[in-house]
Amino acid sequence: MRADTHAIRLPHSGDAVLVCDLTKTYPGPVQAVRGLSFRVGAGEIFGLLGPNGAGKTTTVGILTTLVRPTSGTAMVGGHDVLGDPLAVRRSIGVVFQDSVLDNDFTGAQNLWLHARLWRVPDAQRRISSLLGAVGLSERADDVVWTYSGGMRRRLEIARALLADPCVMFLDEPTLGLDPIARRDLWQVVRALRERHGVTIVLSTHYLEEAQEVCDRVAIVDQGRIVAEGRPAELVDRLGSEVAELVLDGDATQLLAALDGQPGHVIRASSSVSIVSPESRQELTDRIGALPLAELNVVRMTVRPATLNDVFLHLTVTRDRPDLASAAGSRA
Ligand SMILES: Nc1ncnc2c1ncn2[C@@H]1O[C@H](COP(=O)(O)OP(=O)(O)O)[C@@H](O)[C@H]1O
Ligand SMILES: [Mg+2]
Numbered sequence: 001m002r003a004d005t006h007a008i009r010l011p012h013s014g015d016a017v018l019v020c021d022l023t024k025t026y027p028g029p030v031q032a033v034r035g036l037s038f039r040v041g042a043g044e045i046f047g048l049l050g051p052n053g054a055g056k057t058t059t060v061g062i063l064t065t066l067v068r069p070t071s072g073t074a075m076v077g078g079h080d081v082l083g084d085p086l087a088v089r090r091s092i093g094v095v096f097q098d099s100v101l102d103n104d105f106t107g108a109q110n111l112w113l114h115a116r117l118w119r120v121p122d123a124q125r126r127i128s129s130l131l132g133a134v135g136l137s138e139r140a141d142d143v144v145w146t147y148s149g150g151m152r153r154r155l156e157i158a159r160a161l162l163a164d165p166c167v168m169f170l171d172e173p174t175l176g177l178d179p180i181a182r183r184d185l186w187q188v189v190r191a192l193r194e195r196h197g198v199t200i201v202l203s204t205h206y207l208e209e210a211q212e213v214c215d216r217v218a219i220v221d222q223g224r225i226v227a228e229g230r231p232a233e234l235v236d237r238l239g240s241e242v243a244e245l246v247l248d249g250d251a252t253q254l255l256a257a258l259d260g261q262p263g264h265v266i267r268a269s270s271s272v273s274i275v276s277p278e279s280r281q282e283l284t285d286r287i288g289a290l291p292l293a294e295l296n297v298v299r300m301t302v303r304p305a306t307l308n309d310v311f312l313h314l315t316v317t318r319d320r321p322d323l324a325s326a327a328g329s330r331a
Contacts, residue, residue, distance in 0.1 A: 032223055036225060099156065107131065172203055207310075219307070247272065
């Protein structure tokens with residue numbers, strides 16, 4: 001299908017999203033967001049990454065005007081979420097963590113309903129173009145309950161794009177999808193940015209996948225940003241290769257043997273990882289030269305470092321001060 005020229009918009013200059021010292025405390029009290037600040041440039045794909053409970057959905061809720069912040073400011077598409085929520089809503093498309101599709105209608109009918117609601121001009125052509133863009137042309141006239149999880153998500157993305165938003169928010173778009181459907185969905189997201197120039201803010205707990213799709217990310221933990229930047233830069237700052245040592249027994253001797261050696265040591269419940277700037281061969285040789293069996297190591301794997309390692313490095317160190325010396329930087 002031909003690109004929808006109607007939908008092409010050149011990235012405008014300036015920030016698509018500007019968040020300053022945002023907090024949200026729910027009754028309880030639960031401090032879901034504890035002072036987030038970040039910006040998203042027009043045309044960027046920006047990832048809010050972090051585990052369950054990190055505050056991602058709350059942040060997306062604030063930026064889409066559904067959750068009222070406790071303090072701080074947030075501008076989306078140049079509009080203040082508190083001062084002009086209607087203007088914000090007109091500038092955005094949202095794919096929520098929970099589906100909002102009507103399962104008894106076809107894919108095309110779901111889009112029609114939304115197009116009517118938002119008075120989308122030239123709706124028929126736009127719907128057919130967007131169905132093509134998300135790979136659903138063939139299934140447009142099937143009822144949604146016959147769709148796979150991945151197809152539903154792609155239909156929701158088409159729905160979110162109908163009103164031609166400047167900024168699209170995707171909250172955990174790949175949650176519950178199998179790995180192939182997840183990969184397909186990330187490809188759709190990237191293609192949409194290339195084709196429509198829309199700014200995309202997505203949240204996910206799949207840090208390694210986000211590394212492939214996002215231009216920049218903020219890694220969020222317990223309502224705070226623990227790292228922000230381009231995925232490759234964040235990973236490179238930590239190291240290029242990881243030696244993962246699976247343990248059967250106590251880690252004390254291994255940690256002592258690694259003390260003073262290069263790299264960052266990350267301790268998990270039954271494994272120890274060493275993230276290092278060395279080449280794969282150098283790291284393999286150095287760790288392999290240790291008396292691994294005597295140190296309770298039953299398996300060693302060497303692989304490239306990922307954003308997940310960045311997250312573990314930053315959070316294990318903080319949560320376990322007793323292990324901080326082992327997890328600290330000695331590179
Ligand atoms: N409506 C709510 N009322 C009270 N607590 C909430 C509410 N929504 C979320 N929370 C709590 O806020 C924290 C952050 O949740 P959430 O923003 O959903 O994180 P994430 O999307 O990263 O999993 C969690 O501890 C969660 O239990
Ligand atoms: Mg969530």
